Amino acid sequence: MPAQWATPVKDWSDNALVTAADLDTEIRDRMEFLKAPPTDYVRVDEGADYTTTSTTFVDVDSLGDPDLSLTIVTAGGDVLVGFSGAFQHSSVAVRIALDVAVDGVRLGGDDGLISGACAGSQNGYLPMAFVAMVRGLSAGSHTFKLQWKTASATATLHAGAGTGTFGDTHPQFWVREVS
Amino acid sequence: MKTITIQRSSVNIEALDAALQAVFGNRMSGISTGKYGVQVHLADDATPQEISQAKSIVTNHDPSVLTPEQQAEAQRQAVLEQARTANATPLNVGDYSGQTALIQALAQKISWLEQEITDLRRSS
Numbered sequence: 001m002p003a004q005w006a007t008p009v010k011d012w013s014d015n016a017l018v019t020a021a022d023l024d025t026e027i028r029d030r031m032e033f034l035k036a037p038p039t040d041y042v043r044v045d046e047g048a049d050y051t052t053t054s055t056t057f058v059d060v061d062s063l064g065d066p067d068l069s070l071t072i073v074t075a076g077g078d079v080l081v082g083f084s085g086a087f088q089h090s091s092v093a094v095r096i097a098l099d100v101a102v103d104g105v106r107l108g109g110d111d112g113l114i115s116g117a118c119a120g121s122q123n124g125y126l127p128m129a130f131v132a133m134v135r136g137l138s139a140g141s142h143t144f145k146l147q148w149k150t151a152s153a154t155a156t157l158h159a160g161a162g163t164g165t166f167g168d169t170h171p172q173f174w175v176r177e178v179s
Numbered sequence: 180m181k182t183i184t185i186q187r188s189s190v191n192i193e194a195l196d197a198a199l200q201a202v203f204g205n206r207m208s209g210i211s212t213g214k215y216g217v218q219v220h221l222a223d224d225a226t227p228q229e230i231s232q233a234k235s236i237v238t239n240h241d242p243s244v245l246t247p248e249q250q251a252e253a254q255r256q257a258v259l260e261q262a263r264t265a266n267a268t269p270l271n272v273g274d275y276s277g278q279t280a281l282i283q284a285l286a287q288k289i290s291w292l293e294q295e296i297t298d299l300r301r302s303s
Contacts, residue, residue, distance in 0.1 A: 054209030
């Protein structure tokens, strides 16, 4: 069973008897939790890339096994969520925007957390990465879904299919409680 | 938004998007593809008939059929390849040594541009 976090409750005083149970609860269990906080992670390696023509934010892939939808059970506090991946677009200088929906609510504004465009040429390559902090999440289970949209035409996220030149890239999406 | 998923592998995404846009217009924000197949992103209040129609369009989609833009691009690429083949031999400025100074200057400029384009193509 994964280590559970609990706020230290024992007030130590001089000459108090330290028992094995005290050390296990107050130090061991909490150190184990800090070493391995709630974390979920996916490294994408699929036979097909992802594409979208959607002009409103949609899940990149939340259909499972594996996908870009992560779930952790937190002790309550701050969470870091991160992503890195390589994109292409069928048109020059057309934006691709990324966001994360936490329990169905996007973190970013109208155009997400981050956006970019392939400026050089049609079907040019565009790496995008971000780390976002989600502050003060309540204790419990939370779902994080990577979402995207494009201003027009077709955006592609390389997912390990190896299409095109330098197309064999593998996105990572991860979430970790940090406090 | 109501997203429906249809399992299929080969898709001409521009053509399929255009076909669905022609039917649904702003009742659809777009389509997505991945290992799951095709997703059509319809309005929140999409009717069962609209959902059925979207599924039918996706199921019956022929990825070999190009959009007018794709056909035009294919034609443009074919014309470009023909021109490249017809002009494979670099311009020889010396062939214009008996021409007027203006023609010789133009030949030099064209030769220079030809070399720059060749260099750009190699580095792209």
